Amino acid sequence: xxxxxxxxxxxxxxxxxxxxxxxxxxxxxxxxxxxxxxxxxxxxxxxxxxxxxxxxxxxxxxxxxxxxxxxxxxxxxxxxxxxxxxxxxxxxxxxxxxxxxxxxxxxxxxxxxxxxxxxxxxxxxxxxxxxxxxxxxxxxxxxxxxxxxxxxxxxxxxxxxxxxxxxxxxxxxxxxxxxxxxxxxxxxxxxxxxxxxxxxxxxxxxxxxxxxxxxxxxxxxxxxxxxxxxxxxxxxxxx
Amino acid sequence: xxxxxxxxxxxxxxxxxxxxxxxxxxxxxxxxxxxxxxxxxxxxxxxxxxxxxxxxxxxxxxxxxxxxxxxxxxxxxxxxxxxxxxxxxxxxxxxxxxxxxxxxxxxxxxxxxxxxxxxxxxxxxxxxxxxxxxxxxxxxxxxxxxxxx
Numbered sequence: 001x002x003x004x005x006x007x008x009x010x011x012x013x014x015x016x017x018x019x020x021x022x023x024x025x026x027x028x029x030x031x032x033x034x035x036x037x038x039x040x041x042x043x044x045x046x047x048x049x050x051x052x053x054x055x056x057x058x059x060x061x062x063x064x065x066x067x068x069x070x071x072x073x074x075x076x077x078x079x080x081x082x083x084x085x086x087x088x089x090x091x092x093x094x095x096x097x098x099x100x101x102x103x104x105x106x107x108x109x110x111x112x113x114x115x116x117x118x119x120x121x122x123x124x125x126x127x128x129x130x131x132x133x134x135x136x137x138x139x140x141x142x143x144x145x146x147x148x149x150x151x152x153x154x155x156x157x158x159x160x161x162x163x164x165x166x167x168x169x170x171x172x173x174x175x176x177x178x179x180x181x182x183x184x185x186x187x188x189x190x191x192x193x194x195x196x197x198x199x200x201x202x203x204x205x206x207x208x209x210x211x212x213x214x215x216x217x218x219x220x221x222x223x224x225x226x227x228x229x230x231x232x233x234x235x236x237x238x239x
Numbered sequence: 240x241x242x243x244x245x246x247x248x249x250x251x252x253x254x255x256x257x258x259x260x261x262x263x264x265x266x267x268x269x270x271x272x273x274x275x276x277x278x279x280x281x282x283x284x285x286x287x288x289x290x291x292x293x294x295x296x297x298x299x300x301x302x303x304x305x306x307x308x309x310x311x312x313x314x315x316x317x318x319x320x321x322x323x324x325x326x327x328x329x330x331x332x333x334x335x336x337x338x339x340x341x342x343x344x345x346x347x348x349x350x351x352x353x354x355x356x357x358x359x360x361x362x363x364x365x366x367x368x369x370x371x372x373x374x375x376x377x378x379x380x381x382x383x384x385x386x387x388x
Contacts, residue, residue: 011257011260012256014260015259015260015263017260018263018264018267019263022266022267022270025270025271025274026270028277029270029271029275029276029277030274030276030277031274032275033295034295034296034299034302034384035293035295035384035385035386036290036293036294036296036354036355036382036383036384036385037290037292037293037294037383037385038352038380038381038383039381039382039383040379040381041370041373041374041380041381042374043349043374043377043379044374044377066363068362173363173367174363175362175363176362176363176364178359178360178361178362178363179288179357179358179360179361179362179363180288180359180360182366182383183288183290183383184288184290186290187290187291187292187293190290190292191291191292194292234367234370236367236371237364237367
């Protein structure tokens with residue numbers, strides 16, 4: 001049987017096809033990498049009737065105000081953006097040793113096993129007895145916080161100093177405060193918290209904070225988040 | 240003198256283009272891997288602000304984007320506008336219902352991130368309104384988009 005000689009396929013237009021595909025991808029895609037600062041907004045909770053908010057001391061709140069001319073007012077003092085980082089850092093670190101060095105910044109208290117255990121039992125009892133779902137939800141939020149403290153204590157294996165549970169950074173903006181400035185402020189807050197967590201992480205011998213694995217080192221991350229909490233509240237914009 | 244012009248007609252050998260498709264394919268694969276699809280056609284101008292602590296969004300499938308900026312089409316005016324998907328929203332009250340349509344199987348609304356891409360000169364009122372709207376429906380995960388510096 002005679003073998004038929006196969007004709008050579010002309011591949012001359014192959015390059016054209018590939019070019020076409022290439023150009024299609026060039027046009028429809030972007031190189032841009034999406035990056036940003038992640039934040040969780042607080043849940044909207046319906047407050048039960050007659051709810052009395054806990055007393056918050058002035059020292060526990062760091063108020064950062066930005067006005068329509070993009071000027072900063074921190075704790076009622078005019079401040080430049082460059083100096084904000086130092087101030088936020090001081091908010092976390094001034095009393096971190098446990099000695100009340102600076103009465104204007106949040107207090108640190110020692111958290112021990114018995115305190116946590118007592119609180120958790122107490123809250124569980126409250127939740128059981130509570131008939132109003134709104135109040136129960138608030139207790140559950142509280143219980144969650146104490147569970148995290150318990151986990152922290154177990155991870156560290158010893159009592160630790162914790163910043164006042166009411167310590168919070170409050171952001172106030174005006175209608176025309178530019179988004180750019182807002183990002184700058186958020187960035188500084190993030191930077192301080194990341195730096196402090198990293199320092200704590202190194203101090204505890206866990207290596208760099210950013211190298212912690214989300215799954216493997218979950219307890220360590222919880223502990224660091226309890227030790228250096230990131231609590232930001234944002235006031236509604238007044239007219 | 241004339242020795243250089245001895246061959247009047249010089250035959251240029253054909254260039255072998257057999258490897259050309261390979262080269263183009265290589266480029267093609269590079270672009271396919273290194274780039275991402277554009278999500279939408281931009282209707283507003285967004286100039287992103289820089290931030291040193293910005294982290295890349297890894298799980299893009301579970302992120303919705305809201306764009307706020309100055310309209311590119313002059314007929315839309317000069318006030319900052321909100322863009323949801325391919326359209327300009329009339330006002331911020333559309334954000335909540337829009338986010339509610341963006342459900343994904345197996346995910347609750349509080350697990351899905353909303354990324355705000357806002358022009359750096361836009362005032363905070365519009366951003367604040369959007370956030371309030373998202374909070375009302377428990378879409379609490381926010382990402383403030385910023386250029387990584």
